[in-house]
Every structure is written in structure tokens, then in C-alpha cells.
Amino acid sequence: MQKVIIPSNSPLSLERNNRCSYYNCFNVYRCGKSGDQRIQVYIYPLKQYINEFGEPIIQHLSKEFYLIMQTVLHSKYYTSDPYNACIFIPSFDTLAQNNFLVKETSQALNKLPYWHNGENHLIFNFLPAQHSTVLKLATGNAIIAGVGFDSWTYRPSFDLSLPPYLPIQNFSSAVEERVWLVTSSQFNIHSSFIEKLKNLSKFNSELIILHNCSDSSPLFRCYKNFRYKYPDILRKSVFCIIFRGNRLSQPALLEAMAFGCIPIILSDTVVMPFQEIIDWKRAAFFVLEHNLSEIIRLAKSVSVTRIYEMSAQCSWLYLKYFSSIEVITNTTLDILNQRVFPENAHFYEDWNLKPNFGGSRSPLFLRTKSYSQSFTAVVLTYDRIDSLFFLIRKLSFVPSLSMILVIWNNPRIPLPEKSKWPQINKSLKVIQTDKNKLSNRFFPYKEIETEAVLSLDDDISMLTEDELDFGFEVWREFPDRIVGFPSRTHVWDNVTMSWKYESEWTNEISMILTGAAFYHKYWNYVYMTSMPDEIKQWVDNHMNCEDIAMNFLVANVTNKAPIKVAPRKKFKCPECVNTEMLSADLNHMLERSKCINKFEKIFGRMPLRKVEFRADPVLYKDSFPAKLKRFKNVGNL
Template sequence: MIIFGRFIYSIKIVIMTITTGFDKKYHNYGISQSHHRNILLAISIFAMALVVIIIAYQIFTFGNQSEDTIYVPLTLDDVSSSPIIVLNDELPIADKTNSSCSHFGCFNIYRCGMKGNRLLVYVYPPNEFLDSSKKSITSGMSREFLQILQAIITSKFYTADPREACIFIPAIDTLNQNRIKTIGVSQALRNSEFWNGGENHLIFNMVPGSFPDYNTSLDVSLGKAMIAGAGFSTITYRYGFDISIPVFSPLATDLRTRLHEKKSYLIVSAQININTAFEQDLIDIQAASPKDILILRSCSNHKSMTNSIRCVDEKMLKYPDILRSSTFCLVIRGARLGASVLMEALAARCIPVIISDSAIMPFHNVIDWKRAAIFIREVDILTTYSTLKSISSKRIEELSQHGTWLWNKYFKSIEKITKTTFEILTDRVFPQLARDYNYWNIPAASTSFPPLFLPITAPKTHGFTAVILTYDRLELLYSLINKITQVPSLSKILVIWNNKKKNPPASSRWPKLNKPLQVIRTKENILSNRFYPYDEIETEAVLSIDDDIIMLTADELEFAYEVWREFPDRIVGFPSRTHAWDNGTNCWRYESEWTNRISMVLTGAAFHHKYWSYLYTTAMPGGIKEWVDEHMNCEDIAMNFLVANITGKAPIKVTPKKKFRCPECTNTEMLSADLAHMAERTQCINRFSRIYNTMPLKSVEFRADPVLFKDVFPEKLKKFNSIGSL
């Protein structure tokens, strides 16, 4: 009816438009009325034919205009009510699972990024699929699969609009291969509206394949779909494409443990489905030390088959509670590679001992399992006792603590497992934002890693970017630029033009250089502009330098950069200052006297890592950055506080250069010439220490100089000759 109405209305509009225009011409040109009627009839027929063609096109494309479709967000209540769909038995089956699929071959990355750097996941509305004889194909949903869908729908990843989705989740329970009908599920998946051969679809499976190939890929036609499966084998796992998840254990979630719980056994084996080849090996291991090793089996005399009990001869023990009494828990290759005992061991603070050569560990691509588990080759199973006995108590404590941390962070609930799965996919889809090893494997409270999240070694990329903050002193600026370009390791010069009332000079007036130079005009005149992490800074090393520091030589700057490469987490530079406690005022005092002690290196001429610029701009505590911008002072002190607070280390002064005066400048041009300058710097020290609730600055009696710069040696033997004494 809607289309028919559009048809009639379109005809009316076209005829009225044409006839109105023709009437005007008819009167103007004096055409006879009968002739006018014939022409009008022909035009009307032509107009009707044209409108018919237009409407036919609209009818053809009506079903494909996704802009007219409104997608309602899926709710948790929708999952419990499933519309019924009857499938045709003769529906062709999709291609089998592609064993050669990779992220670059079977995944369409161009579907992602519709809403910026967000991974958006669409969940199909749930349906009840029946075959032609009206028998159910999927038999409803398990509690675990329902929890997966709930976790997605209530997460930041969910989208109700399939047009902007990157990942698609069919609402078909495929967690347990034994509960589904292979052909029926293949047909149901192929019936999915956006299936497209399985492209960008993710299928969950927690009951893995069995011997001989431990095929975790479901025996259904999945095409290009990814699998989030448990118990993957190195044979069937598609690296960089599938995601290995754990076999979830409801028993583990109810397990309660206590710190420093007494351990009665060194080793416990509690699996009831281990490979028969290892049965005799376990008996031999137990014979070596019966008191240290406990082997549990299923209770054959018990009426009902239950996972919550284990037996030793006729003695019944509650499971998995018994795992708490052991230091190590064996996870041996069984009828399936995926075993719930891994999660149960982590929940019980029992260190897993993995004896399964071909198993892919859960989330193996981001989690370093060697920090929480012991791995023993299957061929070395008889050495298990001696290997575990030799592990120190300190190492045991580390393994136990890290295993507990992994359990709480990634595996404690279906929601955590689901969230981690999509976090891994996010890193894969947006590699430029991928989290590093430390994010996935080191607790946030740990201080055992460098604050830059980098090893404290020389950076891989060579060179530095000179960031010059300037206002209007062009002659000094040009002189400084000409000097800096003589430094061999210079990669680029970035001039930060802080004068919003005056345009920077035309390109023809700048010095002719052999290194790139870019000028960035800021929106306002604030000192923090020197620490903004500009995209134009492509190096890790940044030389922050004022436009009046023209007394440094190329050798001095090159040497300072070499020192920074050895200490990339420090501020390394030339002008140094210190702080001291004043007993008279009970406050900290800013000192600029020349002493053997330093606690600050001023960023008027200093190297630092670009990471500190990012933190200064985005994570400076207590409104320090705003206070600095308002008072036009102390940005260098604020940077020293920031770095010292995170690293716990002092800055490094290089070369004996002490005088940093500007001979060409008048006192009215120099900020430091103000009589109140020193008093305000002291005020900064005390204000910042109150905000940090501590004094993070570290004092040190240390200076870095070239080895031979004071020795009487031929210049050709020295690398840095132009280093002055003051």
C-alpha cells in the first residue's frame, strides 16, 4: 500500500508539473486546443511510463534499503523467548571449516572501526530451529551459553545495529558438540542473515574434540568463522585466528580458599579421564613417595555419576576442595585436551603441572603461563616428583600468587572469560592500540617492571626531536636552530610558536637546513605546550630546549643524547637545581646554588622520553598543570616531580656546564630575572609536595662526563672535544 500510494502521488506530481509548464507555452505560442490535447496525452503516457520504471526500481530495492530498518537492542529477556524457524532439509550445506584461515585471509577488517577504535559485536536474535519433521535442532541453550550472551549484551562491545558490527555471534548454543545435530546446526548457521560464508563470525565451543586429533573445530560447516574453543591441539589450532579459552568449571567458582593454607601433599592427581598410557606412570610416581603424592579416581560404588566427589580406594573425598591440600595439581592429557581441572587448580591455589605436549593453553597468545604453571614433557612424566621437589619455596609462592591473580582477573566467571576474549580480538583488530606483555601478565600493584613499560636499554629507534618553545626572539631562535642542526643524532626540529598575536615568519625567512623543521602555532601562550605529545614527534627521545640556550655545543648535545640512551627513563640535561629542607620555615626551599647535590634537571635544556610528555599532558595529578599554565612558571619542576614520583630515581646532569645566561637578552625579557621568581619556585616545590603527599625528588651526587674530556690526549682520540668547563 505504501508503494502504491507513492506511485499515484508521483504520477500526479509529474503530470501537474509538465502540464503547467506546457499550458504556459501553449498560450505563448498560440497552439490549437486539439493539437494541445494530443501533445498532452503523449506527455502523460510518457510520464506514467517513467514513473512506473522509477517505482519498479523502488520495489526492487525496497528490501535492501537498510537505512529504513530500525534495529532494537537485544535484551536479556529476549534470549529466553525464541521464535521458531523451520529449516528445509534440502538446504545446501556451507563449505567445511577452512583449516588454512588466518586473520589476514578470512577476516574482513573493513567491517570494523565504524565507531572509532571500538570493537562492536552483534548478537543474533535467538531462534528455535526445527528440521522439516518439526524436531528441534539445537535443544535450547545451556546456562553457560546464556551467560556468554548476557555478558556480551551488557558489555561495552555490544551493538544492536549489524551494519556497524565487526564481530557477529550466532545465538545458537555450540558449547557442547554432544548436544547438537551437525547438519541442522550447519543449516541454521547458513540461514543467519549476515553469515556470508562465516566471515567475521565467532563460534564458542567449550567441550573440545577427542582423540586422536582432538579436533576442537565443531563437526559443523563453519566456513570462515573463528572459533573460541577449549582444548585446542597444535594440529587443529589456527594461530592468530582462533582463540583458546578454558573449560569453564562451575565447581571452581564456589571454591573458597585461604591464604597460607596448610598443604598436606606435594602432588595431587584428580583427573578421572586421563589417558590410559599414563595410568601406570602415575602409579610408579606414587611409589617413589606415597606420603607426598595423592592419586584420586572416580567412585565406582557411588550410585550417581558426579564431579563433586573423588575416591581413594573406598574413601570418598569432596572435590575440588581436596585440591587445596596440595602444592601441585597434575593436568595430564586425557580423553580430551581441555580439562576443567586447570581452572579448579587455579581456584584452589594449587600450582598446575601441565603434562600435555600438544595442548594450547587458554589465552596463550597474551598470557605467559610459565609464570603460574610448571610444564613437563609427556616423555619426562616419570621425573615429575624430582622436578617438583627441587623447586624452591620462594618460587612456589610466586607461582601460587600469580596463578591466583590469573584466576581472579581472567577466569573466575563466564563474564570474565567472554570479556577477555573480546579484549584479545580488540588488540588484533586495532594493533596500533594493542596492550603489551606487562598489561596482560603483571599485576597493577607490582613495581618489578620499568615505568615506561619498556626494558631499560637503548631504544631501538635512533635520533631525537628538538622541541623549541619560542615567542618572538627570532635572532636567538635562528642561532639556536643553526647550532642544533650540527648535532649528528638530530632527526627533526619542532618549533612551538607560542605567540598567538603574531604569525610565525614566512618559510623563506627560516634558515636553510639539512634536517626537517616544522612550526606548530599554539592556541594559547602556556608553558605546558612544550610538553604536549605532538604527533610530529616520531622519535622516543625529545630534547626540550628554550630559544635562548645558545651556549651549548654540538658535542655537548650529542653526548647528552648518548647518556639518555643509556637511561631512557630519566631526565638527562644540563642546568641542574636542588631542593632542601628549611628548619626555620618548616618548608622545602628551592636552591639554584652550585653544589655537589642535584635533585632536578631543568627542561630548558634536557632530554626526556616522549612518554613523559604524554603523562604530563593527560595524567598530571592535583591540577598541577593548570596551576603552572596560570602562573607561567614551574613547568620544569612539575616534570621532575612527575618522573621522580613514578621511577623513584634522580635525574642525570651531564658535563660541567653551569652558566645558562642569555647575554643578548635584557632583564625585562627573561622570566628568571623577576625578583619574585625564586620565591615562586619555592612555593611550587611546597605546593607540589603537598599534592603528591610526599617529596618524590631524589638527591644525587653524580654527573656524567666523557671519559677523556679533561685528559691531555690528541683530539683524534676523543669523541667529544667541544665540551666547555662552564
């Protein structure tokens, strides 16, 4: 191992910059050089640091620090090339600052070849000194992933607040009867709380104060004349009080969570572990320190259902984020990666809810409303020129339309001459595809500059300007959903034991056909990059069901139903008669039912959600003067 001499007069790095944020201390231009959309993390080679007398000034690696390094080395973020690195990690142990020399270690940091005053360096510190909330090294602009931050020393969106590492033996998530309502089991409680806690217990038998047993064994706690094994006793408690002790971040917190005891946290300035991604209100209650007397009332007010949910959330959070050095390290790297590449960020639900949670989520950065002022109409056509031109002229009068993009899906027939296209006052662009594929309508064309896309078939000419304008207004309120006009549903057939595509006029819908529907252009990108290839191939081979596939995709991500707009239900060609369409309709329905069952099998579940809901313009059917109605021309059934 190479030796590095650190003379006693070696310069130190600058002191920790308390004003650091992601925007002024982190050099994002170091990231993404290799073309990967994720951070690259470099670990300095192991070296032995000695003073001018040949004495070691940095202790050997602890087991915990070795596990951190091994986890990084085997992670998807590791790189051996420092010139492509986004994050740098020093290879000497900084976990327990009581175990190293502050001046000499600070000098060693400054000696690192890519240090640059700590820029883009990550320093782990699991075990800060007692009564200290920040690592006492000259770390300059380095990121500190540490334990024990308070709101004064933590630099939001820059530092990372870690949990104290706590290996719990004989951990089991088995549910037992919880006979105690509120328990206090800490020893290192601040003196200002001890008397208040004792006084509270005199008048509340629901509060159990566990204390150190006579033999001072850390494996047991005593209550009155009874002796209980710790931390197993936490399984019998509903709520556990977590006080501010010598350290702000308490091992007692993780012990309580591991055994499903819901924490009631009394520490006004504590920064919770991984609070950047964890919604702690799902798993814990926070009470101001001067409101200690309110905890019994709070505990009694919580419903049985919420107690069950929070207890389960505590156990799940412990297993997912705190149960080992490996998961703590990987979570730290995932958070850093999310900061640098927010387009690849996990959803809120990914961080905070168990898989298959069945709730709803928005992939559009949790937005609940779009402020877009216009939309792009994407019209898929093949050879129906007359109906296409008629539709273009009609669309041009819709006030909120920004541009019409025609997808000419016939590679064998040349485009009509420019002079034959309708002359309109809106932008019109035409793209001729190389192959006739239905998936072409969902390609993320660079020409689409608006958030909203109106997907249209070239024969949907019955919709009025008011209907289209109103449909866009509805989409702005629900930008993560498919919003449109022709609706369908799926039903279970007990005879065939399979799903059936249903086009009957019912109040219940689960699909909006993309022959006339608004959606966010984000879904085009998801369709092309994340839709299973087997589904895209099925759609293009059968020239059918691309609209069903898009409904599956959106519902699978959001767990939300689409929204039907306006009462119109007739969308068929007016020239066609029922006798001509009967056979075609029968085959069509069978083919569509086959698609639903095929897609369900590929997705592994049925994501479509049924809903009885329809959005209609205000006053459209009321007998008010026309001048009072914004959307006057809305079609009937």
C-alpha cells in the same frame, strides 16, 4: 519467536579453514566504521530453527550460553546495528557439540544473513567432545573461541583458547599450611602415565596420589585410609600435576589454580587458556611428558619465595580470567579488541600482574632500544630573539638533528620577518600559538616526524654539539625514559611533613628538566590526552612546573627513573649574579615544592623514582688522543 526452516538439502558452509590467520581471514575494514576505537559486536536475533517437518533441529539455549549473550549485550562492545558491526555472534548454542546435530547446525550457520563463509563471526565452544580438539562444524573462516585446542588445530592469533568453564563452590583464597609437596588428583589420566606415576611414588614420599573413593563420590578423594574433601584438599598441596586426559584442557587445572596449587603441566601439545595474553610461566611449570620422572626434583628446586609468588599468581589469574562466564566472555572481547586496535592494547603488566605491582613497564610496545637516526628539537620561546637565533645556529651543527621546531609562545608579538631568521642547513619551522601556555611545548605537533624530541628552552645555549649528540645516543638505548641534562630531585621534609623540591648538586636524581631533555614524542600525546586536567590547568595558570608534570607522567607509567647525561650541572644565565637571584630562587623553590605535593595528591601516589646514575661518553675524561674519542667536547661541572 520467528521460525526458520532448514530443509535437509540446504547447502553447508565451507569446512573449517585450517589456514586462517588474522591477515587472510579477518576483514578489518568492517571495524571502526562508527568512529569508535573499539570493536562493535552484533548478536543475531533469537530464532527457532526447524526442519521441513516442523521439528526443532537446535536445542534451547543453555544457561551458560545465555550468560555469554547477556555479557556481550551489556558490554561496551555491543551494537544493535549489523552494518556497523565488526564481530558477529550467532544466537544459537554451540557450547557443547555433543548436544547438537552437526549437519543441521552447519546449515543454520550458512543461513545467517551476514555469514559470508564465517567472515568475522565468533563461535563459542566451551565443551568439545571427548578426544576432539576442534569444533566439528562447517565454520569456514569463523573464529572459534573454544576449549581443548592442541598445537595442530589452534590457529595462532585467530582462534581463542578458552578455559573449561568450572564453577567452584566455596572458593576461598585463604592461605593454609601446605603439607604435601606434589599431588596428583585426576581420574581421567591417560593410561600411558598411570604406571609411571605409581612407580615414581614408590621412591618418593613427597608425591601423593589421590584416587576415587569406594563410593565414587566426586566430592571426595582418598589417600591410603584417609578421606579428603575435594577440591579443598588442594589447599594443602604446593604443586599439582596436570596430565593430558581425554581432553587437553583440564578442569583440574582451574581447580588447582583456584586454590593456589601450582600446576606442573605434562601435556606436550596443549594450548593454554588465553595464552595470547597470559604469561603462564609466572604461574605454572611445563614438563615434557617423557620427563615425568623429573617432577619431584623440579619441585624441590623451587625457592620458598618463588613458590609464594606463583601460588598467589595462580589464585589471581583464576579470579581475573576464569572464575565466571562473565569474566571469560569479557576477556575474549578484550583480546579481539586488542587485535583490531593495537594502539589501545593493554600492557603486558596489565594482563599479568596485580595492580600497583610496582614494577617497570614500557608503553612503547616493550621496546628496549630505538633505531631512530635523528631527532627534532622543539624550542619554546617568548621574546628572547637574540638567544633564540644563537641557539638555532648552534643546533644546526648537531649531526643527528633532523629539524628545529620553534614554538612562538607569544600571541601578541608577530614573528620576525623571514629574512631575519638564521640561514641554516637543517629544516626550520615556526608555530605561533594562540595563548601563552607552558603546555604548548608538549602538544603533539604533526610537524614532529621523528620518534625523538629534544625539548629546549631558548636560553639553553651552553650545551655543545657533542653533548647533544651523545644525549641522543643515550636516549636511543632508553627510549621510554626522559634523558637529559639539568637534573633535580625530591626529598621528604620531616618538619613540614611534605615533599620538597631540591636543586642541590647531589648524586641522586629523580627529575630531568625539560628545558634540555630528550623523550619519545609518544609522551606529548599522553600529556595532552591522559594527564589529569587539574594538573594541566595548574601548570598553565601558574606558568610553572610543566617539567615536573612531565616527569610525574612518565614515571607513573613506566615506574622508571630518568637518566642524566654528562657531568655538566651549571645551566643558569651567565649574566645573572647570585644577589639578584636569591629572592627569586627562594620563591621559585617554594612554588616548585608546592607543585610536587599538588601533583602527588592528584596522582594518588608519588611516582618519581630516585636513582644514582649518570651516563658519560666513553674515554671523554681519559688521556687518549682526541682522534680516538667520538665525543670530545663535553662540558665540566
